[in-house]
Amino acid sequence: MLKMTEKEHSHSQSAILGLQHVLSMYAGSILVPIMIAGALGYSSKQLTYLIATDIFMCGVATFLQLKVTKHTGIGLPVVLGCAFQSVAPLSIIGAKQGSGAMFGALIASGIYVILVAGVFSKIARFFPPIVTGSVITVIGLSLVSVAMGNMGNNAEAPTAQSMILSLLTILIILLIQKFTKDFIKSISILIGLVGGTIIAAFMGLVDPSPVAEAAWVHVPTPFYFGTPKFELTSILMMCIIATVSMVESTGVYLALSDLTNEQLDEKRLCNGYRSEGIAVLLGGLFNTFPYTGFSQNVGLVQISGIKTRRPIYYAAGILVVIGLLPKFGALAQMIPSPVLGGAMLVLFGMVALQGMQMLNRVDFKNNEYNFIIAAVSISAGLGFNGTNLFASLPTTAQMFLTNGIVIATLTSVILNLIFNSRRSTENEN
Structure with a gap:
C-alpha cells in the first residue's frame, strides 16, 4: 500500500494520484447524463454537451469543497460526482414537465441546500443509518431495471447478441475484481466499459460518428436547453432528493474525517453542504445535474494512504480540462447499450450493497422497531x-x-421519528 505525506510526494506524483481519482469516478459520473438523456430522447449533440459539461462541473464542484473559506469548503480530500439518486426523479420531471422544469427544479433545489445548510448541520441525528441505509438500498435496487433494459438494448425482443455482449462486460468486471487489487480493482467498472466496447467494435456495433462530429473545444453555456421553468411539484421532489444527497455526503465527510484525523465541527459541515448547494445551483444554470460526494473515492483515499488535498486539486483540474473538450464526452456515446447495461447491473448492485452495509451498523437486536422501519421503507x-x-x-x-x-x-x-424519537430522548437523558 502506498503511503506518503504531502512533503514526500512531488507534483508529478500528485498529478498521477489525481488521475487515479478521476478514473475511479469517471464511469459512475458519465452514466447519469447518459441514462437521463436516453430516457428523454436527447440527440447525440445534446448528450455530448451534457457529458462534457457534467465532467467540467464535477471539477468545479470539487474545487469548491477543497479549500475552507468563511462560507464554503469542507476542506477534505473529497471528489464530487453526479448523484445517482437524481436519475429517476429528473427523468420523470423531464418526461412529464419538460427540460425547463427539470433544470428549474435543480436551480431551486440548489438554493434550498444553500439556505438549509446551517440547519442541516445541526439535525444530522434525524438521518441515522436506518434512514440512510434504507434509502441508498432503494436507490441501487430501483435502478436495476434500467440496467436490465440496456442489457437487452432497450428492445421489446432482445437479441442473443445483446445479451452475450452485456454478459461479457459483466464477466470482464468480475475477472478484474477477482484477479486484481487496489487501484485497478477500484476502476473495474471503467475497464469493463472499455473492454465491452472493444468487443462490440469487433462485432460491428460501435458508431464513432459522435466523436467525429463533436467540436474540439467548447465552453459550458447557461440555459443551453432553454429558459428554466419553476414548477412547484418538481421543485419539492428535487428538494427531497437534495436532502438525500446531503445525507449521503454526510457519510462521505465523516469517513474522510476519520481517515485524515481531522475534526469536523458544525461550521465545516455547514460549509460543505453550502458548497454542494452552490454546485447544484450551477448544475441547474448550466443544464447539468446535481453533485454529491463520491464514496468510491473514499475507498481510493484509504487504498493509497494519501490523506492530503493536493492530489484532489489535480483531479479537479483534470476534470475541468476534460470537460472543455467535447470529444472526450462524445467517446462515451460509442459505448453500446448492452455494454452500459452490463456495467450498470454491477454498479447499481454495489450501490445497493453500500446501503445494506449501512444497515449492518443498525442495532436490530436491541431495537425491534428498526426491522419494521427498514422493511416498510424498502418495500414501499x-x-x-x-x-x-x-x-x-x-x-x-x-x-x-x-x-x-x-x-x-x-x-x-x-x-x-415515530418509533425511535422517544428512545433517542431517553438515551440523551
Whole structure:
C-alpha cells in the first residue's frame, strides 16, 4: 500500500494520484447524463454537451469543497460526482414537465441546500443509518431495471447478441475484481466499459460518428436547453432528493474525517453542504445535474494512504480540462447499450450493497422497531417505484407517488421519528 505525506510526494506524483481519482469516478459520473438523456430522447449533440459539461462541473464542484473559506469548503480530500439518486426523479420531471422544469427544479433545489445548510448541520441525528441505509438500498435496487433494459438494448425482443455482449462486460468486471487489487480493482467498472466496447467494435456495433462530429473545444453555456421553468411539484421532489444527497455526503465527510484525523465541527459541515448547494445551483444554470460526494473515492483515499488535498486539486483540474473538450464526452456515446447495461447491473448492485452495509451498523437486536422501519421503507420504495396504482391521480401527484427514492426517504424519516424519537430522548437523558 502506498503511503506518503504531502512533503514526500512531488507534483508529478500528485498529478498521477489525481488521475487515479478521476478514473475511479469517471464511469459512475458519465452514466447519469447518459441514462437521463436516453430516457428523454436527447440527440447525440445534446448528450455530448451534457457529458462534457457534467465532467467540467464535477471539477468545479470539487474545487469548491477543497479549500475552507468563511462560507464554503469542507476542506477534505473529497471528489464530487453526479448523484445517482437524481436519475429517476429528473427523468420523470423531464418526461412529464419538460427540460425547463427539470433544470428549474435543480436551480431551486440548489438554493434550498444553500439556505438549509446551517440547519442541516445541526439535525444530522434525524438521518441515522436506518434512514440512510434504507434509502441508498432503494436507490441501487430501483435502478436495476434500467440496467436490465440496456442489457437487452432497450428492445421489446432482445437479441442473443445483446445479451452475450452485456454478459461479457459483466464477466470482464468480475475477472478484474477477482484477479486484481487496489487501484485497478477500484476502476473495474471503467475497464469493463472499455473492454465491452472493444468487443462490440469487433462485432460491428460501435458508431464513432459522435466523436467525429463533436467540436474540439467548447465552453459550458447557461440555459443551453432553454429558459428554466419553476414548477412547484418538481421543485419539492428535487428538494427531497437534495436532502438525500446531503445525507449521503454526510457519510462521505465523516469517513474522510476519520481517515485524515481531522475534526469536523458544525461550521465545516455547514460549509460543505453550502458548497454542494452552490454546485447544484450551477448544475441547474448550466443544464447539468446535481453533485454529491463520491464514496468510491473514499475507498481510493484509504487504498493509497494519501490523506492530503493536493492530489484532489489535480483531479479537479483534470476534470475541468476534460470537460472543455467535447470529444472526450462524445467517446462515451460509442459505448453500446448492452455494454452500459452490463456495467450498470454491477454498479447499481454495489450501490445497493453500500446501503445494506449501512444497515449492518443498525442495532436490530436491541431495537425491534428498526426491522419494521427498514422493511416498510424498502418495500414501499421499490413497490411504489413506477407503479400504475395512481394512474387516476393528477400528474403532479403521480410524480411524487411513483418515485421510489422519494417514498423511501419520506417513509424512513417519518417512521424513525415515530418509533425511535422517544428512545433517542431517553438515551440523551
